Each structure stands twice: as structure tokens, then as C-alpha cells.
Amino acid sequence: MIVADRKPLSEIQDMIKGRDNILIIGCKGCVTVCNVGGLKEVRILASSLRIAAKKEGYSLKVDEKVLERQCDPEYIEQVKSTIHDYDAVISMACGVGPQFLSEAYPDQKFFPAVNTTFFGGAVSHGIWEERCAGCGTCVIHYFDGMCPVARCSKSLLNGPCGGSNKGKCEISKDVNCIWDMIVKKKIEQDRLNDLLNFMPAKDWRTARDGGPRTSRREELIQ
């Protein structure tokens, strides 16, 4: 899923400064799963903003709404009749949400309430880790299901580098060295020879480096 972190309340307060009638829109997609922008989080943010406004001595009206998804015009359409009733709108979806909303309603002002971070999953309750860099050319099968593009700090295809230390990356003791894990798995499974092959340089055109990407599925285009 797409993982995100809530922005600090003070940053959100600064965004909406001078406005007294706000709508917060959550999303039932990835941000609900990673507990950052679903119904519960919309309610918490709304209450926090109301309380903060009250403390500072002004009244702030905050309405709450959650869409099925904010990355689909079909659902964005659902707020058409009410979206202009507000001074501004806060989206709690990933970076796609406020953009789709802005495109659909160019006269309204949309603010992001979360920082979108990576494609990953929950490794345990409350902890999410990056797994995919969205490079557009998947190579994880060469590395026994572990992606060095996303998970090696240097995206090495011919690792591990000299900074691998007791299974940890040179950048931090909190970061696993994915190359250490790849090598250990290959050794355990007696397939170390796989790693003796030279991996040529990657064609980054399919990644963000090739410019903004579009995926066209001709059979679906009407």
C-alpha cells in the first residue's frame, strides 16, 4: 500500500490560518489501512483543530467526510454539491487525493494533511516498512523476493557494499542491510552462484527518472 505520516498539527493550522469553515476529507484506501487518513483519523484531526481554535479564541467549523477513494474521479464526483460550501478543504489521502480534488474543483483550495512516504506494508502493529520503489521494472526474482532498488540505501544491484555491518546498513543501526539478507538466503538455499552474475546497469526510464509516467490499458479505454 501507499504509506503516509500525518503532518504535525501546527503545520496544518498554519495552512488553514484565516479560514473558519473547513472540510476534512479522508480516504478509505491505503491511508485507512495505515491508520493515517481514514474515518478515525479524520475525526481526530477535526477535533484537534476545533480544540486548538477554541484555545486561541476563535471559532472554527470543521465538517468531516470520507470517500471510498480519492484516486478515482467517480468518488471525487460525490462531493460536487458541497465542496464549495467551505473556505478550504483538507485531504487526508496520499498525495494523489488533493491533486485529484484540485483538478476536479479548480476554484476550491485543497491542503494535504499527510506526508506521503513510500510503498510498503506493516511488518508489525504500528510499524510500516518500505518494500517497493515503483521503478517500473521489477527485478525481485533475481534477489529471492527482496528488492535492492527500494531497500538498499544505494540501490546497489551488485551488493553488498563495504558498509554492511552485522546485518545492518551503514546509514543506521535501525536499517537492515538488504544485501546481507539476500546473501544469507542464497547461502542457506545453496544458490550463492546466482549472485556471481554481473547485474548490468538499470534502465531508469521506467522509473520516475524517465519523467512523469502514464499507464495506458488500451482494452479499457473507451
Add this chain to the structure above:
Amino acid sequence: MSDFKSESNLEKVLKAGHFAFTGECGPPKGANVEHLKEKISFLKGNVDAVNITDNQTAVVRMSSCAASAILIKEGVEPNFQMVCRDRNRLAIMSDILGAYSLGIRNMLCLSGDHQRFGNHPEAKNVYDIDSMQLIALVKKMRDEGKFMNGEDIDVPPRLFIGAASNPFAEPFEFRVHRLAKKINAGADFIQTQCIYNMDKFREFMKRAVDMGLTERCYILAGVTPMKSVGMARYMADSVPGMDVPDQLINRLKGAAKGKVAEEGVKFALEQIAEFREMKGVAGVHLMAIEWEHKVPEIAERAGMLPRPKV
């Protein structure tokens, strides 16, 4: 290994069968050319080539290419280091051509320390290609006269290709295979990480010899003399991939007051003496970090002088 691949002095020294001795120098944190020249003066005539580091530990310094060019003017052969952290393939190839045009004949291909260590941790990291792919690229440019995309190069760069190996980083059992991979990719010579754990290095070299790697590539053993107990502790605890045995730290601790640095030098000299006899070791790479003025003395006491003229 008979025909010369470059016009490098280091290559000639190694091919003539001499035990090579290389040094290292970090460019200044600024445009202080005089300071660079002063550091180089201690190395001139005492080593076969001098590694010029490329924004080492991800701290911004004068470019390794420019500093290498200054060395050439001073009559010292540089070993131009290049990391993959700061340049994409376009910049890498253009810098290789530029370096060669300035008279640079040795190049050491490295991944580079991650920028989170350095003084600009906010920087975007590049890593378009990795060190293995860099080695293969330099070889392709030299031997095939082609750019990465296959287009012809008008006067290819004839460089003596170096790579690094850290025998102490984990997973240990893979390190010799990674060395083999670098040699297969095109490395002509290898400079190892600073060695302190001699037992582990002996084991590493034994494996390299058994695999026939030392027949295909020159391995220079990395030596950095310890200046103090504090430095040894720092190397042991804070430098990634460094293996400093307690035995060595205790030996330094046991030195008489004011004699710790001398004990560090003595250990380095013992290491060099053993490397000269060790099967498969073709030379020593002395990294006297911010201790360049000590190089003449170490070279003399290690019996490395005079350096061969080839």
C-alpha cells in the same frame, strides 16, 4: 599480464614485479592549493601513486579530478577516486574523459559513503550505477572504445582500473566472491580496506589465492597506522566495516606515555613486513589519514625506498 593497458606508473611497477607502495591524500575543504601541495610534498618520491579521495565520508571537498590534475603538475602520479553517489552515468563518463585528458592514468571505482554520513545529509543520492557497473563501464570505454550506450569514443581513455575490497565487512563468506566479481568486471588492481585483523585477512587472502584471483589482479593491502587509542576506538566503534581487534587496542593502551603513535607505526611496519611475504599480496596501500608528513619515515623504515623507476 604483459601488455600495458595504460601509461600508469603504478601499472608498470606492478607488472615489473615490484612490491607496490601507494599513498592517499584528501583534497582540501576549500580551494587551498598550497595546503594540498604541502601534503603532496611528503608523498612525492615515497610512493608509486597517490589516491585522491572523492568527497570522502560524503564531506564536500575540492573535486578529486581537479586535485589529481594538481598532483600531476607537482610530478606525483594520482589514483583518481570516483564514487557513484554524486554522478549519473553522463557525468561519470564525461569526468572519466576529462580526467584522462588531464593526464590521469589510474582510477579507483567506488560506491561511496552514503551522504547521510556527511555534511550535506539533505542531498539527493544518485547511484545511477553501482561500483561493479562502474568498473565494467571504464573497461568498456578503454578496451572497446565505446560509451555505455555503444557509441564510439573519439580517443578512448586508457586507464588502469582499480577497485576496493573490504575483507572484513559482512557477510564475510561472500567477500571473496564479490572480489572475484569485481575482477571479472574488469578491475586490474584492488586496494583493500584498512587491515587490523590479520587472522581474518590471512584467511581472506588464502581464499583469493585458492580461487586464482591473485593471478588475474594485483591486490594491495590497506594499512592505516593508528595515531592514538582514541583513534583505534573510533575506528572500532564508528567506522562501518572496520574490524579492530581488542588485542591491538590493548597493545596501544600498553604503550608508554607519548609512545602510542610509535606503537601504532610499529604495528603498521610489522604488517607491511608480513604483506611483503604473503602470497598474493602485490603491494601496500598506505592511508596515513591527515598524517602525510609521517609517510617518508614509514616508507623508509618499511624498506620501501627508493621507489622503483620503471
